Amino acid sequence: MLRKRIIDDLKTSVNKFGFEVTDIVLSIPKNSSFGDYSTNLALQLAKVNPGSDKQSPQDIANKILENFGTPDYLEKAEIAGGGFINFFLKTEVLLKNLSQSYTHPAQDKKEKIMVEFTDPNPFKEFHIGHVFSNSVGEALCRLFEFQGDEVLRVNYFGDVGMHVAKSIWGLKQKLKEDGLSLEELEKGTLKEKVEYLGHAYVKGASSFEDPKFQEEIKRVNLVIYIAAQEFLKESTDFQPEADYASLVKTNSDEVKEIRHLFETGRKWSLDYFESIYVILGTKFNGYYPESIVGEYGLKQVKAHLEDGIFERSEGAIIFPGEKYGLHNRVFINSLGLPTYEAKELGLGVKKYEDYKYDRSIIVTGNEINEYFKVLMLALSKIQPEIAEKTIHLGHGMVRMIGSKMSSRKGNVLTFDDLYEAVKSKIDGLLKDFDPKEKEQVLKMVAVGAIKFAMLKHQPTVDTIFDIEKSVALQGDSGPYIQYTYARARSILRKLQPIDEIKLKVDSLEKEERQILQKIEYFPGMIEDALETLHPNVVALYLLELAGDFNLFYQKHRIIDAGEDKKMLRLALTQTVSAILKQGLYLLGIEAPEKM
Numbered sequence: 001m002l003r004k005r006i007i008d009d010l011k012t013s014v015n016k017f018g019f020e021v022t023d024i025v026l027s028i029p030k031n032s033s034f035g036d037y038s039t040n041l042a043l044q045l046a047k048v049n050p051g052s053d054k055q056s057p058q059d060i061a062n063k064i065l066e067n068f069g070t071p072d073y074l075e076k077a078e079i080a081g082g083g084f085i086n087f088f089l090k091t092e093v094l095l096k097n098l099s100q101s102y103t104h105p106a107q108d109k110k111e112k113i114m115v116e117f118t119d120p121n122p123f124k125e126f127h128i129g130h131v132f133s134n135s136v137g138e139a140l141c142r143l144f145e146f147q148g149d150e151v152l153r154v155n156y157f158g159d160v161g162m163h164v165a166k167s168i169w170g171l172k173q174k175l176k177e178d179g180l181s182l183e184e185l186e187k188g189t190l191k192e193k194v195e196y197l198g199h200a201y202v203k204g205a206s207s208f209e210d211p212k213f214q215e216e217i218k219r220v221n222l223v224i225y226i227a228a229q230e231f232l233k234e235s236t237d238f239q240p241e242a243d244y245a246s247l248v249k250t251n252s253d254e255v256k257e258i259r260h261l262f263e264t265g266r267k268w269s270l271d272y273f274e275s276i277y278v279i280l281g282t283k284f285n286g287y288y289p290e291s292i293v294g295e296y297g298l299k300q301v302k303a304h305l306e307d308g309i310f311e312r313s314e315g316a317i318i319f320p321g322e323k324y325g326l327h328n329r330v331f332i333n334s335l336g337l338p339t340y341e342a343k344e345l346g347l348g349v350k351k352y353e354d355y356k357y358d359r360s361i362i363v364t365g366n367e368i369n370e371y372f373k374v375l376m377l378a379l380s381k382i383q384p385e386i387a388e389k390t391i392h393l394g395h396g397m398v399r400m401i402g403s404k405m406s407s408r409k410g411n412v413l414t415f416d417d418l419y420e421a422v423k424s425k426i427d428g429l430l431k432d433f434d435p436k437e438k439e440q441v442l443k444m445v446a447v448g449a450i451k452f453a454m455l456k457h458q459p460t461v462d463t464i465f466d467i468e469k470s471v472a473l474q475g476d477s478g479p480y481i482q483y484t485y486a487r488a489r490s491i492l493r494k495l496q497p498i499d500e501i502k503l504k505v506d507s508l509e510k511e512e513r514q515i516l517q518k519i520e521y522f523p524g525m526i527e528d529a530l531e532t533l534h535p536n537v538v539a540l541y542l543l544e545l546a547g548d549f550n551l552f553y554q555k556h557r558i559i560d561a562g563e564d565k566k567m568l569r570l571a572l573t574q575t576v577s578a579i580l581k582q583g584l585y586l587l588g589i590e591a592p593e594k595m
Helices: 003-016 041-048 057-068 091-099 128-146 162-178 182-186 190-207 211-235 252-280 290-303 340-354 366-382 384-388 415-427 435-455 478-493 510-532 536-555 563-586
Strands: 037-039 074-079 085-089 112-116 150-157 286-289 311-313 316-319 329-332 359-365 390-395 398-400 463-465
Touching (some): 003 037, 003 057, 003 510, 057 074, 057 085, 085 091, 091 510, 091 563, 128 150, 128 398, 128 415, 128 435, 128 510, 128 563, 162 190, 162 211, 162 252, 182 252, 190 252, 211 252, 211 290, 252 435, 286 290, 286 340, 290 329, 290 340, 316 366, 329 340, 329 366, 340 359, 359 366, 366 384, 366 390, 384 390, 415 435, 435 463, 435 478, 435 536, 478 536, 478 563, 510 536, 510 563
Parallel strands (some): 112 359, 150 286
Antiparallel strands (some): 074 085, 311 316, 316 329
């Protein structure tokens, strides 16, 4: 709560003796005996102090404290080795944090922020990588909302392209081999239909490696573009310009058949994705299919051929990234079809046309980081305003211990596989629940286990998912924090809610003050997570807070302590439970009242 005041007072202090600083780092000491906050500001200033007037960090630290004064929140400040300054806050100031609300976001809207994340493709499986993207993206959205920003969640999906052609070609073959019609398949559950599409994609992808089937699948790809255009003309107000019908000789019956498979499979996939979003707790504001944004990309690329931003090369149109130290990429292929690059370019233009945002954050796997460098450079050449507002966050890959994903080979680890495996592990941990209540808590804890296992690491690094560790009630897991919250709520249910806290405290136990410190750090932790776009900052904070509370719970009596200590400890318990619940919410995780 006092982080900003200390930084402001430090700025005032150094200005008094002639320095001007804008970026002051106020850190949290790893050892709490070194204070509540610490700064290396004196060392920073010593490095920029020129000439014969150069002073040591220790001398500058002394000057800072001479001008700092004695603000009402400060117990003391000490100079440590290297000129570090450690600040110790007054206990009564920390106690005031117990009366604060930790559940309500800021009311004033600050910025309009669009976050694009998840981005699964119809006709393919929703796999563990999509869960990671969804977890990171949703957490960022909630963090921005908590600081008062208006957030728009959007989802980009590939409903045209070779993966769709492989799926539809494979679907035709499988239906024939299995003696089924699409109408008969329609009678199955949504999960069964989507699994069938997954098998169809595997069949098409593996058959594409055979030259005799490759040309058939390429032909289906061209017909899909025609079918998609017809579908869009009838189902939206979008009017495409490209003439895909000129690329392939076909007839109305063939287009009709492909369109039927395209529309049906697309709907199954999108409906299935929505059922997953409900479980994960995400609701999108907008959806962007490649079939639409590809048209926007085509238009942008062709409009910038004459000015040299794009160039013709071997019948295709490329962006010459090599001129800028990157690599060349094809944006329109030799058939005149937009590549993924052109579609992504059109996506950027279309999103800004729909929502005049202040910032756009795109969350994807980091395997396309180099691709995004070229894309962002191309965007900066044609739409600099949009490029300046756009941030790409490439997250790491998720691996299960002993497994490797590959949807082309058909052994992709799907969300359903992961969700059911985690639920089965958790089921035995939940006791004394009636069946209906147990199912609800089981969902909360399973989703919490999955998301936390992904969000506790920096999003930019690869993650190893260990099911056993993810569900542990001891250790660095989501269920551990959920269990700590449920324990705190169990204590509070035994008493009337504390509406007004009046504390009389003569002294604090070490564990009590450690919790007060952690409570003090909560707002700054949110700021750090947003500044870095790293939700793991929240996850690690919650682990530390839960650990401190559990240690406090083990060492000290609460309900039957003396009256003054009882009120303090109940207030600590109530505030910790509020922060744990809010922190879990920011990670997209629910907090069960009982476990």
